[in-house]
Amino acid sequence: MNKSLILLMSVIFAIVGCGEDNNKETDNKAIETNDIVYGRQIDFSKLKVSEIQAKGEAVSITCLGKEASFDHELYFENENRRICNSQETNTTVNLGIFNESEVLTFRLDVTNTGDSFYTGNASMNPDNIVHAKSYINKVGKIYLGFEDLYNGGDMDFNDCLFLVEGVKLADIEN
Numbered sequence: 001m002n003k004s005l006i007l008l009m010s011v012i013f014a015i016v017g018c019g020e021d022n023n024k025e026t027d028n029k030a031i032e033t034n035d036i037v038y039g040r041q042i043d044f045s046k047l048k049v050s051e052i053q054a055k056g057e058a059v060s061i062t063c064l065g066k067e068a069s070f071d072h073e074l075y076f077e078n079e080n081r082r083i084c085n086s087q088e089t090n091t092t093v094n095l096g097i098f099n100e101s102e103v104l105t106f107r108l109d110v111t112n113t114g115d116s117f118y119t120g121n122a123s124m125n126p127d128n129i130v131h132a133k134s135y136i137n138k139v140g141k142i143y144l145g146f147e148d149l150y151n152g153g154d155m156d157f158n159d160c161l162f163l164v165e166g167v168k169l170a171d172i173e174n
């Protein structure tokens, strides 16, 4: 290997290495400031189908971003109230206080296709397939992930992701 090739490889390695360090710093900062980074705290293999219920305290929902090519608008179906576009990362909307065990339903409008999908069991949706699953992490935070393709797509439920606070989950049948 000649000297110029070694020099070129060193330069490339330095540039790539630098890029990785920068990403790590950004990630760490995001964790410190927001405690939320898209997908980081989610074990997607443990997502469950749940009913989202009030527990008599203030309810809020935060948009954590999307990993899909489609755009989405999230609505609080009970009041037909717009929450956010799935790209509006870290937008938090306070929904108020609801009666203990009142079912809170969220609707995802997929703006590219015109489809709407709902939290809850499969019968909520036009294709009779579950489109939203939830996950509770180690410190009790509740996340909600959506699958945005009619007929279920790849069923990974990470097309867009939300943090829901002040609620409890009740397991339901698919």
Ligand SMILES: [Ca+2]
Pocket (backbone or CB within 6 Å): 147, 148, 153, 154, 155, 156, 157, 158, 159
């Ligand atoms: Ca998907």
